[in-house]
Amino acid sequence: MSFRYLLRAIALGAVLLTPIPAAFAANCGTGSFEVWLDGFKAEAAAKGISQSVISSGLSGVTPDKSVLSRDQSQRVFSQSFEEFSGRMIPPRLTRGANMLKQHGSLLSRIEKDYGVPGEVLVAIWGLETDYGVNIGKFPTLRSLATLAHDCRRSELFRAELMDALRIVERGDLAPSEMRGAWAGELGQTQFMPSSWIKYAVDFDGNGRRDLLRSVPDVLASTANFLAGHGWQRGKGWDAGSANFAVIQQWNKSEVYSKTIADFATQLSRAP
Numbered sequence: 001m002s003f004r005y006l007l008r009a010i011a012l013g014a015v016l017l018t019p020i021p022a023a024f025a026a027n028c029g030t031g032s033f034e035v036w037l038d039g040f041k042a043e044a045a046a047k048g049i050s051q052s053v054i055s056s057g058l059s060g061v062t063p064d065k066s067v068l069s070r071d072q073s074q075r076v077f078s079q080s081f082e083e084f085s086g087r088m089i090p091p092r093l094t095r096g097a098n099m100l101k102q103h104g105s106l107l108s109r110i111e112k113d114y115g116v117p118g119e120v121l122v123a124i125w126g127l128e129t130d131y132g133v134n135i136g137k138f139p140t141l142r143s144l145a146t147l148a149h150d151c152r153r154s155e156l157f158r159a160e161l162m163d164a165l166r167i168v169e170r171g172d173l174a175p176s177e178m179r180g181a182w183a184g185e186l187g188q189t190q191f192m193p194s195s196w197i198k199y200a201v202d203f204d205g206n207g208r209r210d211l212l213r214s215v216p217d218v219l220a221s222t223a224n225f226l227a228g229h230g231w232q233r234g235k236g237w238d239a240g241s242a243n244f245a246v247i248q249q250w251n252k253s254e255v256y257s258k259t260i261a262d263f264a265t266q267l268s269r270a271p
Contacts, residue, residue, distance in 0.1 A: 028154035033063050036149050040158070049165045057165050057175040063146045067138065070182050071147060085259040089266065092126040096263070097270035099131060106216055110203070114223035115233030121219045123263035124189055124250065132188035135212065140164055140178035140186055144193070147183065160184050163193035172200070172209045187211030188218040191225075199225040226250065237261050 028036070041054050079087075099122050100107065107118030122131075129135050144164055147157035164184070167173055173186075180186040186196060191211055200209035203220035210217050223231075229249040230242070237243040239258055248257045 028149060028151040033145075033149055037061065037145060040145070040148070040161070044162060044165055047162065049162075049169055053165055053169045057141050057168055058145070061142050061145050063149060064138070064142050067143050067146045067182050068150055071150070071152065079255065081255045081258050084255050085262055088127055088259055089263045092130065092263070093266060093270070095131060096122050096126045096267050099125070100267060100270070103215065103219070107219065110216075110220050110223050114220070114227040114231070116223040116226045116231050117264070117268070118219075119264040119267040120226070120237060120247070120260070121222050122267055123260050124222055125219065127256075127260060127263065128190045129188050132215070132218070135179075135188055135190075136181035136185065137179050138182045140180050140184055140193075141175055143182055144184045157184070160193045163197045166197055167193055171207075172196070173212070177212065187221075188215075189222045191221070195225060196221075199228055237264060 037058060041058055044054050044058075045051065100118055103118070103122075107121065110121070111117055125131050141161065141164055144157050144161040148154055148161050150157075161184075164178065167178070167186075168175055178186060181190060185192055188211060191200065196209070196211065200211055200221045201217065201224050202209050203216040204210075204214050206214070208214075208217075209221065211221055226246050226249075229246045231246045232242050235241065235243050237247060239254075239261060244257065244261055247260050248254070250260070251257050
């Protein structure tokens with residue numbers, strides 16, 4: 001993750017999120033974590049999360065100091081496009097071309113439904129987690145609770161923690177399955193819980209939106225995210241285009257977005 005998340009968090013940090021009801025709010029970083037967590041549990045119950053989900057997801061959760069250390073030690077990304085793309089694309093290109101062939105029928109169906117070419121989806125998939133190999137091992141609910149209790153971006157992560165419980169509530173994942181990057185991203189293309197709630201789709205038709213294991217769900221949900229941000233069917237994605245602006249909604253960094261676009265272009269030319 002976490003270069004991508006850092007840039008997203010910077011962009012979102014100034015956004016005013018839903019106010020926390022005074023009856024449930026516990027000040028970030030003050031008092032014990034347990035008291036803060038009890039206040040969050042009460043808010044979750046008031047917002048319709050079942051007691052069984054609150055208990056299974058949050059009972060026994062403790063703060064993770066390693067998550068705070070990672071969050072506090074992040075530095076603004078400074079690599080050039082040439083440096084970053086040169087490091088990220090070449091080792092993923094051959095497998096990416098193979099993924100295009102292996103999942104060709106699936107990607108064609110997704111493009112028919114959402115308008116997003118397979119090359120763009122495979123590029124994102126490869127850059128985010130090496131095609132599902134490195135999705136992260138941090139317990140998501142613990143990470144989000146840790147960051148919500150901390151004062152740096154408390155409201156942002158409080159909202160993400162609530163959406164993580166909603167993912168459990170609707171049956172997509174069990175709490176024990178929710179492991180990912182240290183800042184809460186989940187799945188093979190690294191969705192924050194809020195994006196999972198809004199854009200995840202059950203493309204394999206098994207009744208669950210599973211972005212951890214189901215390749216159809218992963219790729220279709222990624223396409224749904226891009227389509228939801230205005231992807232123009234049949235258009236290119238070069239820098240400066242409308243579709244490049246959509247890629248930048250996936251990642252605000254121009255370097256990262258240009259790397260996605262360049263990777264997708266190289267995949268489109270692969271034999």
